[in-house]
Amino acid sequence: MTTEFSGGPDNSALSELLDRNMPANSEAIATVVDAISETLERLEVPEQKRFEIALAVQEALANAVVHGCGNDPSKQVRCRVKSDPRGRIVIIVTDPGPGFSPAALSDPKRGENLYADHGRGVYLIRQLMDEVQFERNGNEIRMWKY
Amino acid sequence: MGPAVDSLRQTMEEAIGNGDTRMVINLAEVSMIDSSGIGLLVRFLASTKQRGGSIKLTQPSKFAVQTLRLVGVLNLFEIFDNDDAAVESFA
Numbered sequence: 001m002t003t004e005f006s007g008g009p010d011n012s013a014l015s016e017l018l019d020r021n022m023p024a025n026s027e028a029i030a031t032v033v034d035a036i037s038e039t040l041e042r043l044e045v046p047e048q049k050r051f052e053i054a055l056a057v058q059e060a061l062a063n064a065v066v067h068g069c070g071n072d073p074s075k076q077v078r079c080r081v082k083s084d085p086r087g088r089i090v091i092i093v094t095d096p097g098p099g100f101s102p103a104a105l106s107d108p109k110r111g112e113n114l115y116a117d118h119g120r121g122v123y124l125i126r127q128l129m130d131e132v133q134f135e136r137n138g139n140e141i142r143m144w145k146y
Numbered sequence: 147m148g149p150a151v152d153s154l155r156q157t158m159e160e161a162i163g164n165g166d167t168r169m170v171i172n173l174a175e176v177s178m179i180d181s182s183g184i185g186l187l188v189r190f191l192a193s194t195k196q197r198g199g200s201i202k203l204t205q206p207s208k209f210a211v212q213t214l215r216l217v218g219v220l221n222l223f224e225i226f227d228n229d230d231a232a233v234e235s236f237a
Contacts, residue, residue: 026148027148027149029148030148048209051177051178051209054178055178055180055209055213058178058180059180059181062180062181062182108217108218109217109218114188114218114219114222115188115189115191115192115222116185116188116189117185117186117188117189118181118182118185119185120181120184120185120217121181123217124180124181124213124216124217127216127217128216
């Protein structure tokens with residue numbers, strides 16, 4: 001499980017590994033996810049960890065495209081990947097939308113939600129990553145993998 | 147998300163439209179399953195079960211199984227090592 005708080009571990013002295021802007025189009029997501037996976041592979045990040053990060057990024061980008069940009073390809077989603085001196089990785093996804101309240105999300109494992117066709121993205125991100133922070137009223141997510 | 151999920155959605159809608167309610171989905175080529183894919187599977191699982199059928203999964207990757215478990219839906223599905231065993235289980 002993840003925890004949430006402002007600030008986050010070692011926000012200073014982060015090295016930038018990747019900085020991409022993409023149109024808010026679901027078909028553009030795979031290109032960014034692939035670029036991140038290749039970057040992590042070059043850094044010899046273990047496969048299981050790469051898979052977990054890739055899926056979390058996919059979910060965050062999908063949320064940004066659908067909810068943050070309303071599937072409007074004229075809008076841009078920014079995705080940055082950084083690492084700290086201890087080799088911990090943070091992925092930051094920012095969209096231009098109005099944001100949202102993560103606390104308002106319902107538990108996808110509860111009752112009828114189990115059979116819902118949506119509502120698992122943020123939950124999955126929290127399960128896959130070690131720490132998750134929402135900034136700027138929820139239109140920026142910072143996902144840490146240690 | 148994207149074309150893969152859209153294609154699966156269309157295939158399953160057509161199958162259910164044709165009255166097919168017992169389905170086997172082979173996941174051998176699916177390295178990663180995201181929340182939109184999971185949502186689609188559980189929605190159609192509910193739909194087929196309401197019609198007396200079901201959806202059975204075969205050859206999911208280790209990571210796909212982990213993902214289904216993380217969101218609490220793994221136990222909703224019967225999972226098989228091969229398609230034949232899954233098909234026979236409907237008999």
